[in-house]
Amino acid sequence: MNPSRRIFLLILFHCFGIIACSIDIFKPLFEIGTPYHLILINVFLFYDAKIWNTAFALCLLFAFFLGMISEIIGINTGLLFGDYHYTDALGYSVFGVPLLIGLTWTGTAYACNSLIQQNYFPKLFRPVLASLLMVAFDIVLEQFATRIPLWQWAEGKIPMYNYFCWFVIGLVISYVFQLFSKISYNKVALYYIVTQLLFFLGYLFIHRF
Numbered sequence: 001m002n003p004s005r006r007i008f009l010l011i012l013f014h015c016f017g018i019i020a021c022s023i024d025i026f027k028p029l030f031e032i033g034t035p036y037h038l039i040l041i042n043v044f045l046f047y048d049a050k051i052w053n054t055a056f057a058l059c060l061l062f063a064f065f066l067g068m069i070s071e072i073i074g075i076n077t078g079l080l081f082g083d084y085h086y087t088d089a090l091g092y093s094v095f096g097v098p099l100l101i102g103l104t105w106t107g108t109a110y111a112c113n114s115l116i117q118q119n120y121f122p123k124l125f126r127p128v129l130a131s132l133l134m135v136a137f138d139i140v141l142e143q144f145a146t147r148i149p150l151w152q153w154a155e156g157k158i159p160m161y162n163y164f165c166w167f168v169i170g171l172v173i174s175y176v177f178q179l180f181s182k183i184s185y186n187k188v189a190l191y192y193i194v195t196q197l198l199f200f201l202g203y204l205f206i207h208r209f
Contacts, residue, residue, distance in 0.1 A: 006044040007191045013037060014199040022206050034150075035091045038100050041192060042107040048188040049110070051181075059181040060106055063173045067105025070169050071097040080169075081162045083154035090150055108134055109170060111189035113177045118185060127178050131170035137193060138166045144200035147207060 017037065020030035049056065074080035075096040090098035112133040116126045142158050145151055153159070177183050 003048055003187050006048065006188055010041060010044060010188070010191045010195045013041065014195045017199055018202045018206070021203055031089065031148075034089060034148075035100055038090075038103065041196070042103055045107055045111060045186070045188055045192045048186050049114075050184045050186065053182075056181040056183070059177050059183075060110065062176050063106040063109045064102040066169060066173060067109075068094065068097060068099075068102040070165070071101055071105075074165070081165045082159040084151055084162075086151045087149055089148060105169075105173075107192065108137055109173045109177065110183075111186070111192045112137070112170075113174050113183055114186040114189040115193070117183060123178070127171055127174035130174040130177075131167050133193075134170035134174075135163050135166050137197065138163065140197050140200045144203055147204065 017030065017033075020026040020033070046060075070080050072095045074082070075085060086093065086096060086098055086101070090100045092099055109130070112130040113126070115133065116129045121129060142162070146153060146156070146158070
């Protein structure tokens, strides 16, 4: 399957998602399908990574485990991100954190780092730019996820500290990607980020009242 087909499927899946969450009769399918949707879009993303080697695989594992460990600390102590908890919507959890959250950290970090692999982005600033992109993604994601809900914040308020933690953890992951893997631009990464953002915004628009 060439990249154009995967891009088409990314767009198609998110269009179906908008329809499913907009019509009451399809909402149960939307809820059941969310974990499988997350897995599929990440498969499409990673399939198009140009260089698969040990260093790249280790960077992906680092992103996954750092994301999971950070979330576990956050959920159980409140020291990171703030006071929040996950619902059962994302499936199997470890110490209160769904495994799919680790996958989301990995996919988002890889996609954002891939997007800034252009010559007009100075190499010195690429990790910072990638982590800022991750924070921008999370700002929209938070609004969507708390409406489903995939997770919930104490008193319904998203603290600024959450975004600070996203930036710092994203920066660490991004430096690892930039230093230890020969990461390159992945065309699918752009659509991975944009289709999700449009889906989140579409959902929020439909359910604005």
